Amino acid sequence: MEYILECFDCGSEYSPREVKYLCPECKKSHIQGNPLKGVLKVIYNYDKIIEKFDKENPDWDLFLPIEKEYLPSLPVGDTPFFRSERLSQQLMFKNIWIKNDALNPSGSLKDRASFLVVAEAKKFNENKIVIASTGNAASSLAAVCASEGIQAVVFIPKTAPMAKQIQVKLAGAELIQVDGCYDDAFYQSIKYSNETGCLNRNTAYNPFTIEGKKTVAFEMYEQNSYKIPDAILIPVGDGVIISGVYKGFADLKMAGLIDKMPKLICIQAKNSSAIHRYINSGVYTNEDSPTTIADSISVCAPCNAEMARFAVKESNGFSLTVTEEEIMDGQKQLLQSAGIFAEPSSAVVFPALRKIKENKLLNPDEQIVLLITGNGLKDIDTPLKYLSKN
Numbered sequence: 001m002e003y004i005l006e007c008f009d010c011g012s013e014y015s016p017r018e019v020k021y022l023c024p025e026c027k028k029s030h031i032q033g034n035p036l037k038g039v040l041k042v043i044y045n046y047d048k049i050i051e052k053f054d055k056e057n058p059d060w061d062l063f064l065p066i067e068k069e070y071l072p073s074l075p076v077g078d079t080p081f082f083r084s085e086r087l088s089q090q091l092m093f094k095n096i097w098i099k100n101d102a103l104n105p106s107g108s109l110k111d112r113a114s115f116l117v118v119a120e121a122k123k124f125n126e127n128k129i130v131i132a133s134t135g136n137a138a139s140s141l142a143a144v145c146a147s148e149g150i151q152a153v154v155f156i157p158k159t160a161p162m163a164k165q166i167q168v169k170l171a172g173a174e175l176i177q178v179d180g181c182y183d184d185a186f187y188q189s190i191k192y193s194n195e196t197g198c199l200n201r202n203t204a205y206n207p208f209t210i211e212g213k214k215t216v217a218f219e220m221y222e223q224n225s226y227k228i229p230d231a232i233l234i235p236v237g238d239g240v241i242i243s244g245v246y247k248g249f250a251d252l253k254m255a256g257l258i259d260k261m262p263k264l265i266c267i268q269a270k271n272s273s274a275i276h277r278y279i280n281s282g283v284y285t286n287e288d289s290p291t292t293i294a295d296s297i298s299v300c301a302p303c304n305a306e307m308a309r310f311a312v313k314e315s316n317g318f319s320l321t322v323t324e325e326e327i328m329d330g331q332k333q334l335l336q337s338a339g340i341f342a343e344p345s346s347a348v349v350f351p352a353l354r355k356i357k358e359n360k361l362l363n364p365d366e367q368i369v370l371l372i373t374g375n376g377l378k379d380i381d382t383p384l385k386y387l388s389k390n
């Protein structure tokens with residue numbers, strides 16, 4: 001569908017022919033080492049979408065900025081959505097559901113963003129895509145690029161879990177290990193795309209990453225018989241997944257398909273909780289040295305802090321943090337009661353659910369969804385260490 005780009009910070013509108021990444025005005029005020037300024041939002045002509053959209057035979061591609069013919073043939077998404085009876089019973093909620101996005105081709109929800117950015121590369125005849133990542137976005141981009149014969153170049157902290165690095169290498173991507181954290185990798189990758197002119201898939205920096213991630217909202221809506229769940233628990237690092245989920249439901253609302261949003265619940269590790277603090281205090285501060293074992297949600301300066309905060313506030317959601325001990329215990333509990341092996345970053349939803357129950361933050365009758373973002377097999381060293389200590 002045709003679209004325009006709107007700056008989330010100043011509201012300026014741009015044609016896709018003028019601008020590709022950030023708002024040219026707002027990005028000037030960005031200080032390195034802080035959340036991005038001028039992240040762009042993709043806006044469609046919703047009247048045109050409604051004209052063509054048929055609920056009996058839904059074509060969700062109408063809500064995408066790239067034509068069908070360019071979409072990769074590797075299937076991404078269409079992951080299971082189901083009620084967990086035992087989890088519901090154990091936690092004394094009536095309706096706990098799971099959306100298992102760990103079952104994507106590379107084992108994480110990141111494949112949804114890679115899918116759309118690879119489509120963007122195909123449309124504009126780009127043969128190389130660069131990314132900075134804590135691991136999953138890199139292993140995802142490497143896989144989706146490989147499926148289309150596009151070269152991926154990835155900057156990743158050298159401390160990233162080995163399985164994720166192996167995924168990148170075996171897929172034939174160029175792996176550049178960075179001495180430092182994700183934020184260091186981020187700036188190196190921007191320098192690389194500026195210098196070489198290749199496409200950049202950094203999350204939030206490239207607005208299509210949010211558009212790709214939003215498809216998980218469409219699926220939940222359809223799989224839930226065209227009803228919106230009451231609340232969705234989402235692991236948050238950079239704040240792009242939660243912004244994507246929000247954008248998906250916001251698109252449905254703009255198209256007149258729904259009239260209310262699910263409450264989006266932001267879950268962060270206590271040791272990496274910049275967005276959580278921002279939501280609750282309204283004052284933003286970096287997490288100077290994030291130390292969580294949940295590597296995919298460990299960030300100093302979350303790129304998409306503004307949009308993530310907005311998503312939680314506008315949906316009447318809230319934010320919670322969980323400790324390292326709770327995360328490791330949650331990983332075990334989630335597997336033992338729901339049969340789902342999630343990586344630590346993703347397992348944060350389990351202890352969060354427990355806190356929600358204890359503090360009566362949601363009603364026990366509500367339909368609550370746990371968004372499982374990454375597969376447990378991606379990092380077995382962390383539970384191994386934990387098991388040997390306990």
Ligand SMILES: *Cc1c(COP(=O)(O)O)cnc(C)c1O
Nearest residue numbers: 136237238239240241296373374
């Ligand atoms: C990337 C990732 C997250 C966090 O997503 P953000 O967009 O950075 O908030 C959570 N869980 C897993 C498994 C991830 O790979």
Ligand SMILES: [Zn+2]
Nearest residue numbers: 007010023026
């Ligand atoms: Zn702007």
